[in-house]
Amino acid sequence: MARYNPKESEPKWRAVWDQANVFAAGGPDDPRERYYVLEMFPYPSGRIHMGHVRNYALGDVVARYKRAQGFNVLHPMGWDAFGMPAENAAMERGVHPKGWTYDNIASMRAELKRLGLSIDWSRELATCDPEYYGQQQRWFLMLWKRGLAYRKEGVVNWDPVDNTVLANEQVIDGRGWRSGAPVEKRKLTQWFLRITDYADDLIEGLGQLDRWPDKVRLMQENWIGRSKGLRFRFNFAGYTPTGFGEGLEVYTTRPDTLFGASFVAVSPDHPLAQHVAVYHQDAAAFIVRCRQGGASEADIETGEKLGFDTGLWVQHPFDPNWRLKVYIANFVLMDYGTGAIFACPAHDQRDLDFARKYDLPVRPVVLPTGADPETFAVTNEAYTGPGRLFRSDFLNGMDVETAKAEAIARIEAQGLGRGATVDRLRDWGVSRQRYWGCPIPVIYCAQCGPQPVPSEQLPVILPDDVTFDRPGNPLLRHPTWRHVACPACGGAAERETDTLDTFVDSSWYFARFTNPKAEAAIDKAAADAWLPVDQYVGGIEHAVLHLLYARFITRALKDEGLLSVSEPFAGLFTQGMVTHETYRVDSDGRWVSPGEVEARDGRLVEAATGQPVVVGGVEKMSKSKKNTVAPEDIFDQYGVDAARLFVMSDSPPERDVQWSTGGVEGAFRFVNRVWAEFDSQPVAAGEAHSDADERARALRQATHRLIKGVTESIEGFRFNSGIARLYEFLNVLKGLPADGAGPAGLAARQEALGVLARLIAPFTPHLAEEGWARVGGEGLAVHAPWPVYDPALAADDEVVLPVQINGKRRCEIRVSAGLEPADVEKLILADEEVTRRLEGLSVRKIIVVKDRIVNIVAG
RNA sequence: GCCCCAGUGGCGAAAUGGUAGACGCGGUAGACUCAAAAUCUAUUGUCGAGAGACGUGCUGGUUCGAGUCCGGCCUGGGGCACCA
Numbered sequence: 056m057a058r059y060n061p062k063e064s065e066p067k068w069r070a071v072w073d074q075a076n077v078f079a080a081g082g083p084d085d086p087r088e089r090y091y092v093l094e095m096f097p098y099p100s101g102r103i104h105m106g107h108v109r110n111y112a113l114g115d116v117v118a119r120y121k122r123a124q125g126f127n128v129l130h131p132m133g134w135d136a137f138g139m140p141a142e143n144a145a146m147e148r149g150v151h152p153k154g155w156t157y158d159n160i161a162s163m164r165a166e167l168k169r170l171g172l173s174i175d176w177s178r179e180l181a182t183c184d185p186e187y188y189g190q191q192q193r194w195f196l197m198l199w200k201r202g203l204a205y206r207k208e209g210v211v212n213w214d215p216v217d218n219t220v221l222a223n224e225q226v227i228d229g230r231g232w233r234s235g236a237p238v239e240k241r242k243l244t245q246w247f248l249r250i251t252d253y254a255d256d257l258i259e260g261l262g263q264l265d266r267w268p269d270k271v272r273l274m275q276e277n278w279i280g281r282s283k284g285l286r287f288r289f290n291f292a293g294y295t296p297t298g299f300g301e302g303l304e305v306y307t308t309r310p311d312t313l314f315g316a317s318f319v320a321v322s323p324d325h326p327l328a329q330h331v332a333v334y335h336q337d338a339a340a341f342i343v344r345c346r347q348g349g350a351s352e353a354d355i356e357t358g359e360k361l362g363f364d365t366g367l368w369v370q371h372p373f374d375p376n377w378r379l380k381v382y383i384a385n386f387v388l389m390d391y392g393t394g395a396i397f398a399c400p401a402h403d404q405r406d407l408d409f410a411r412k413y414d415l416p417v418r419p420v421v422l423p424t425g426a427d428p429e430t431f432a433v434t435n436e437a438y439t440g441p442g443r444l445f446r447s448d449f450l451n452g453m454d455v456e457t458a459k460a461e462a463i464a465r466i467e468a469q470g471l472g473r474g475a476t477v478d479r480l481r482d483w484g485v486s487r488q489r490y491w492g493c494p495i496p497v498i499y500c501a502q503c504g505p506q507p508v509p510s511e512q513l514p515v516i517l518p519d520d521v522t523f524d525r526p527g528n529p530l531l532r533h534p535t536w537r538h539v540a541c542p543a544c545g546g547a548a549e550r551e552t553d554t555l556d557t558f559v560d561s562s563w564y565f566a567r568f569t570n571p572k573a574e575a576a577i578d579k580a581a582a583d584a585w586l587p588v589d590q591y592v593g594g595i596e597h598a599v600l601h602l603l604y605a606r607f608i609t610r611a612l613k614d615e616g617l618l619s620v621s622e623p624f625a626g627l628f629t630q631g632m633v634t635h636e637t638y639r640v641d642s643d644g645r646w647v648s649p650g651e652v653e654a655r656d657g658r659l660v661e662a663a664t665g666q667p668v669v670v671g672g673v674e675k676m677s678k679s680k681k682n683t684v685a686p687e688d689i690f691d692q693y694g695v696d697a698a699r700l701f702v703m704s705d706s707p708p709e710r711d712v713q714w715s716t717g718g719v720e721g722a723f724r725f726v727n728r729v730w731a732e733f734d735s736q737p738v739a740a741g742e743a744h745s746d747a748d749e750r751a752r753a754l755r756q757a758t759h760r761l762i763k764g765v766t767e768s769i770e771g772f773r774f775n776s777g778i779a780r781l782y783e784f785l786n787v788l789k790g791l792p793a794d795g796a797g798p799a800g801l802a803a804r805q806e807a808l809g810v811l812a813r814l815i816a817p818f819t820p821h822l823a824e825e826g827w828a829r830v831g832g833e834g835l836a837v838h839a840p841w842p843v844y845d846p847a848l849a850a851d852d853e854v855v856l857p858v859q860i861n862g863k864r865r866c867e868i869r870v871s872a873g874l875e876p877a878d879v880e881k882l883i884l885a886d887e888e889v890t891r892r893l894e895g896l897s898v899r900k901i902i903v904v905k906d907r908i909v910n911i912v913a914g
Numbered sequence: 915g916c917c918c919c920a921g922u923g924g925c926g927a928a929a930u931g932g933u934a935g936a937c938g939c940g941g942u943a944g945a946c947u948c949a950a951a952a953u954c955u956a957u958u959g960u961c962g963a964g965a966g967a968c969g970u971g972c973u974g975g976u977u978c979g980a981g982u983c984c985g986g987c988c989u990g991g992g993g994c995a996c997c998a
Binding site: 284309477707 | 915916917918919920925926927928932933936937938939940952953978979992993994996997998
């Protein structure tokens with residue numbers, strides 16, 4: 056009996072799969088029902104990490120299971136290949152982003168292949184391939200034509216050292232994540248995608264995504280942030296600034312508090328503020344101060360409210376004699392609502408802070424239940440709870456919701472405004488001043504304005520001859536690339552040198568996978584056949600950005616006629632992270648990696664120095680904390696199957712899993728023990744033991760229950776429970792005496808092993824093939840159909856019913872399964888032990904739950 | 915601050931309102947071995963010699979019966995955040 060050798064076995068089976076091309080998705084004529092499984096494609100950073108192992112192993116379980124169930128499975132892989140790290144590598148190490156990226160892809164592809172994933176590699180794509188991003192340029196131009204892409208001057212985070220725009224995620228504590236320089240707010244003309252056009256639909260669509268985690272749907276809903284309120288205008292009192300004859304429009308969610316109005320405020324970026332600044336030097340200075348990234352960030356952190364009194368006044372909509380001051384205020388955002396508010400300090404904390412600072416009136420108008428209208432006052436904490444309106448004329452006595460509706464109705468009747476919903480969601484700024492991204496296919500002509508690059512000139516390919524010796528965008532200083540003729544007039548013109556946010560690249564790759572070689576961006580027939588993705592698997596960190604952008608782009612492309620679905624992902628599963636203990640040297644606090652730590656005399660020390668090591672928290676594996684474990688090392692030591700098994704066995708897939716050496720060793724032991732069962736020769740049918748038939752039946756029952764259990768666990772994404780069933784079954788199998796099994800016993804064992812090989816196949820595919828071959832299975836395990844259980848065998852014939860007396864378990868009784876409660880009751884009362892325990896008590900009630908439990912209420 | 919989720923042995927965890935702790939890790943004892951590793955066997959929630967009692971963050975409630983359902987609190991994690 057040889058020990059299982061994954062190093063020999065695993066590559067062997069991968070070669071067999073490759074040769075038989077078993078993972079290629081079936082074409083249009085394939086009669087099987089289609090099933091599309093997709094994991095979020097990786098960024099080619101260089102090496103795979105345990106998070107990848109977990110993500111792709113989870114997806115692979117689904118893919119292999121569905122294939123065994125008889126589905127025509129599409130399970131592709133690609134690379135989210137554009138992005139900053141490639142440029143950083145170029146700047147730091149002088150390598151070209153393109154070479155760096157494709158090298159990384161090559162090594163990561165090899166690592167992923169080693170994982171034994173059932174991927175259709177013929178569909179592989181990288182977003183940095185011109186065939187991919189060129190198609191993206193084509194549909195980008197379609198969106199522009201429809202007005203879904205547009206240019207706008209917007210305020211961006213600008214890194215003054217790196218000379219580039221930073222995404223919000225790249226700003227840490229007000230500083231650029233790379234340069235460490237304070238980030239400035241800068242106005243730049245940028246390309247935007249009109250995601251706000253789809254805000255309604257994106258919210259409504261969430262309701263149909265019943266195979267998405269509630270958490271993700273909720274996060275998207277919050278992100279879109281719809282609020283209901285009133286949009287109305289104030290007329291100016293006295294002087295009306297030029298251009299504001301229509302008044303000043305504000306948005307509020309609390310129209311009920313209009314009688315508590317104290318002042319009106321506009322954003323520093325509001326046209327009115329700009330207007331005032333023309334005449335007022337102090338106003339101009341105030342606006343500059345608000346704009347300065349650093350200053351305003353700090354103000355926000357301390358929550359300090361700053362304002363500038365414009366000297367203008369507006370009329371209260373319900374009382375023309377009531378005048379309100381107009382301020383420019385730093386806490387009012389231009390890109391939310393109308394960029395202007397009316398303030399009710401008594402019922403809004405920010406307004407209250409501002410009112411206290413500038414000594415403005417605070418008038419409570421909502422009275423909490425039970426409060427005294429004479430004495431109720433707001434001092435330093437605004438009252439935002441429910442109550443009844445008071446000091447509010449026609450709103451008096453109404454609750455907040457009624458008052459809101461009434462105030463809106465009045466304003467509408469007066470023709471000053473309308474009830475409105477406003478979303479927190481902003482349009483998506485997609486311009487990046489980077490080289491390593493998809494060029495935006497636009498040409499700027501001084502005469503003709505922005506022009507789309509003509510179709511025959513697409514794709515706009517990134518030039519290879521660029522330099523990274525200086526910060527900023529290499530495309531901007533390339534000597535020739537951007538100088539082109541205007542497609543309209545033929546005169547001298549310039550290309551757009553910005554590239555698209557990489558989230559654009561990942562917003563449609565799932566559609567491209569359905570036919571990655573298509574002439575058009577999307578092969579409609581293939582996309583219609585495969586989309587939506589039946590099961591998408593990835594990290595929760597993409598709950599909003601990627602998953603929202605993909606939903607948006609899918610809708611935009613549908614409206615463009617390129618797709619037929621609105622929702623790209625019918626099922627979504629968000630898996631947890633892989634964590635590990637952290638270790639630090641006690642004396643100097645240095646992080647040390649698990650491999651550098653060893654136990655000496657019952658204490659942990661750093662192997663190299665002997666210094667004591669303290670165990671820190673369990674955290675996500677990260678290079679900075681040095682708590683990573685390299686997948687390749689694990690594969691070398693324990694094999695791929697053990698690694699796959701462990702990341703799925705120890706925790707439910709949605710939760711974090713803690714990597715531990717002991718844990719992977721346990722998985723490795725299981726692999727070996729399973730192998731030992733496959734490898735053991737069936738005992739020659741000699742003299743059958745007297746209870747051989749009984750044992751055979753018990754094994755068959757266990758086998759069929761196992762099929763049921765594992766199948767249900769996979770269907771419910773409870774892979775850890777499914778694996779526990781397999782462990783359990785192995786213990787049963789090992790516990791059965793080999794001799795005297797008899798013909799029935801041998802047959803049952805043969806059945807058990809054949810079932811086991813197929814049930815482990817999604818988790819440990821290599822071992823499954825080895826076992827399937829050993830037990831004489833037909834063809835390959837990957838081609839073997841998923842076993843079907845016999846319900847009669849999976850059911851119990853006898854059950855042990857616990858007997859409770861007054862809710863406490865006292866004894867148990869063995870009865871045949873399915874026995875009616877009335878009959879159980881008779882048996883119970885006749886039972887010796889029950890009778891003994893009931894001595895001195897009178898039975899009041901007996902509750903029998905069929906095949907479950909008996910509870911006797913006695914007193 | 916607002917919104918959401920989770921608290922079960924030494925650890926990761928399991929449990930359609932029905933025997934709490936399956937399965938794994940770790941521990942203990944034993945077998946094999948000259949010895950160790952590996953492997954195998956037994957055992958392992960706490961208290962108790964035992965019968966038994968007590969145990970799912972705390973606290974009330976619903977129920978014949980609550981880890982599970984409902985109310986209040988505590989702790990931890992996540993998301994959003996001058997969003998009017």
